[in-house]
Amino acid sequence: MEFFDSLEPFLRTYWFIALPTSLIFIIQTAMTFIGVDASDGLSADFDGNLDGGDAPFQLFSFRNLINFLLGFSWSGISFYDVIPNKTILLLVALAVGISFVLVFFYIMRQIQKLPEDNTFNIEEAVGKTAEVYLTIPEKMSGKGKVMISVRGSFHELPAMTENEKITTNSMIKVVRIESNEILIVEQI
Numbered sequence: 001m002e003f004f005d006s007l008e009p010f011l012r013t014y015w016f017i018a019l020p021t022s023l024i025f026i027i028q029t030a031m032t033f034i035g036v037d038a039s040d041g042l043s044a045d046f047d048g049n050l051d052g053g054d055a056p057f058q059l060f061s062f063r064n065l066i067n068f069l070l071g072f073s074w075s076g077i078s079f080y081d082v083i084p085n086k087t088i089l090l091l092v093a094l095a096v097g098i099s100f101v102l103v104f105f106y107i108m109r110q111i112q113k114l115p116e117d118n119t120f121n122i123e124e125a126v127g128k129t130a131e132v133y134l135t136i137p138e139k140m141s142g143k144g145k146v147m148i149s150v151r152g153s154f155h156e157l158p159a160m161t162e163n164e165k166i167t168t169n170s171m172i173k174v175v176r177i178e179s180n181e182i183l184i185v186e187q188i
């Protein structure tokens with residue numbers, strides 16, 4: 001305790017915030033990785049009507065408080081000797097604490113995108129343009145192939161046309177889907 005008694009009160013305050021906050025953060029992190037922690041900051045820690053639409057998670061949660069205090073206290077300790085003006089130091093510590101919460105929001109938003117269903121659905125090809133990969137014979141007399149991008153991934157799909165023959169490297173537009181597997185296209 002002599003260490004804390006020898007510190008200036010302002011610096012001592014940062015240390016008294018940093019130590020328990022760091023311990024709680026370590027416990028939260030360990031619980032998250034072993035699967036004990038079911039909460040991810042998606043609900044408020046108090047009774048209030050904060051649903052407010054389609055926000056991905058709540059601003060006022062215990063985890064966000066810990067994230068803020070972690071950034072606030074450790075930046076206050078780190079910059080204590082570098083920034084002599086205590087008001088500026090306090091503002092910098094507040095900014096770092098807020099940035100910790102914003103980084104947590106960003107990370108959570110990215111994690112929430114992971115379970116998206118990106119299964120290819122051929123119906124999404126209707127109306128899109130593509131490039132002919134193998135020549136498409138005229139008037140539905142045979143199949144060719146097109147390379148089409150749907151949701152950022154390329155697919156090689158069979159295609160037919162009701163018009164004239166469409167040669168390789170031509171640009172086409174998908175008009176409709178036939179038999180749930182063949183694109184009906186027209187040349188652009």
